Amino acid sequence: MNKLALKLEPIERATARLRNKPASGLRFEPELEAIFDVSTRYRHARRRLWLGWTILFMYDLLILSDFRHLHSNFRFALAVRLLVTLWLAFSSTLHFHARRVVRELNVVSIAIAIVCSNLILYRNLSPVLSSVSQVNTLVALLMIVVLAQLRFPYAVFATATLFAMQLWSIHATHIMTVPQAIFTIRPIVVGELFILLAGFSMEREERLSFLSALRVDLQREKLVALNRELALLSSQDSLSGLANRASFDSRFEDLWNQAVETSKPLSVVLFDIDHFKNVNDTQGHLYGDEVIRRVSQLLVQSLRGKEDFAARYGGEEFVILLPDTSHAVALKVAQRIRRMVELAGSPAFNDDEHVPNAFTTLSGGVATYPGVGIEHRDELLREADVALYAAKDAGRNRIHSAALQWSEASRRSVRPRR
Known part of the structure; x- marks a missing residue:
């Protein structure tokens, strides 16, 4: 009992x-x-x-x-x-x-x-x-x-x-x-x-x-259950329900160390909601919060399994860690998420005819270790961030890739530092 x-x-x-x-x-x-x-x-x-x-x-x-x-x-x-x-x-x-x-x-x-x-x-x-x-x-x-x-x-x-x-x-x-x-x-x-x-x-x-x-x-x-609940709350973003930045940093470090030790790939996908400031200004902050919650739910639904990790990176930015995932597969995952948000990421619009409506879309950048110039996990994240802003500069609602991946020979010959 x-x-x-x-x-x-x-x-x-x-x-x-x-x-x-x-x-x-x-x-x-x-x-x-x-x-x-x-x-x-x-x-x-x-x-x-x-x-x-x-x-x-x-x-x-x-x-x-x-x-x-x-x-x-x-x-x-x-x-x-x-x-x-x-x-x-x-x-x-x-x-x-x-x-x-x-x-x-x-x-x-x-x-x-x-x-x-x-x-x-x-x-x-x-x-x-x-x-x-x-x-x-x-x-x-x-x-x-x-x-x-x-x-x-x-x-x-x-x-x-x-x-x-x-x-x-x-x-x-x-x-x-x-x-x-x-x-x-x-x-x-x-x-x-x-x-x-x-x-x-x-x-x-x-x-x-x-x-x-x-x-x-x-x-x-009950104290253990409360501590478990507090630990969950401390690692969870209150608005989106995803992992918060601190939880992401801890998980990212673990997965990076694991990738370095096993020489298996680790992919990072950074997303940013397009024109989110404009959405807040025209639809209101409550609607903007609803957009963040809807996008977060779609991100969770798009994960392939318990090893994939999604977090709110800050503001309207999100990040996904894909362990043991090649660059090509990570691009497919990112494209699937982008299409899902394009189709289902917008909550019900404001009924006010004088307030313009805006559909929710995502721009994303993908980077994978091992890759050119990636010797630390911060560099892997920076490459994904560069790819994200390249996608936004190219017109938004699209996914861009980081620099070309290393060849198999280079991957075997170089062991990056942690």
């Missing part, structure tokens, strides 16, 4: 309720409870797995006591121990993937199996052994509630069930007097209540720790 989709409000409500009104219940709201269950399931499963095998070993040691005290019924006791042992071994596999109700009831069943077997086997031997079997109930309850961290509603159910079994065992036995039964059951009841209170406190603290950790994780994730 995505934690970013979770808000801080339910976390704060649950924290305040657990701290101020714990008697109202430990369970969270459904969405938060689901996250809590997923977050704690594996840790609880590992704990219960190791505890289960420890309990199994300790339970099987009781066979030695059976051999000493149950001479005539030892085979029956051995059969009972074997059945309970098989159940303990099987139940240890249910902790990792089962639903919560299955996992919790499985722990309860382990306690019931252990206590029931001891009460049945030792209930009519002697008051001392019967009292010991009653005390073993406390041990079993302590293990499942405190060590296995049984969820509190199931802990209440287990305590009530085990207490009912104790009352039945005392009622069914004929070797205890009433004072002996009261003397035996009284400390057990007190112990069970304290175990329940300990289980409640442990689960409450576990849930509070979970809420605290979840709050920290949520705030950290």
Whole structure:
């Protein structure tokens, strides 16, 4: 479940309720409870797995006591121990993937199996052994509630069930007097209540720790998302939505270094919106802003893939970086963009008949590394700029190329500096 989709409000409500009104219940709201269950399931499963095998070993040691005290019924006791042992071994596999109700009831069943077997086997031997079997109930309850961290509603159910079994065992036995039964059951009841209170406190603290950790994780994730958004905003031109000049400079440096190291071509295309000052003067600055946004959208649509990079260079100028792109291909890309802007670059015109309309067109200049006189990325950009103004001087709405490209022999023999 995505934690970013979770808000801080339910976390704060649950924290305040657990701290101020714990008697109202430990369970969270459904969405938060689901996250809590997923977050704690594996840790609880590992704990219960190791505890289960420890309990199994300790339970099987009781066979030695059976051999000493149950001479005539030892085979029956051995059969009972074997059945309970098989159940303990099987139940240890249910902790990792089962639903919560299955996992919790499985722990309860382990306690019931252990206590029931001891009460049945030792209930009519002697008051001392019967009292010991009653005390073993406390041990079993302590293990499942405190060590296995049984969820509190199931802990209440287990305590009530085990207490009912104790009352039945005392009622069914004929070797205890009433004072002996009261003397035996009284400390057990007190112990069970304290175990329940300990289980409640442990689960409450576990849930509070979970809420605290979840709050920290949520705030950290939201902070990362905000920082990512701020980084995007700091590298993005607010009007056009394209990368800004600072972002272009960083990307240009990376692509230039990559081109120098790999000897692969890098093309730069500079565009300028024709007669943009006249557009602002006649149509208004709002219309001019709309022209810039429309041209920016067309530039993005014309990029060939995620490696191509478009940025607003300043004012009405735009720049496109085309890594691993030859001069001929860069000219085709530039011509495609010019034609798209010529066809679709003009927003709706002003309805005022006295204000002349102007169609949006682009002039562009293309330069490619390696090229004549290009030994630094600034020179590559300057060559594209020279070609751009040559296009504007030639009548605008056209693409011009920079100086002739190097021959293949020259490209292999000269390695420019960065």
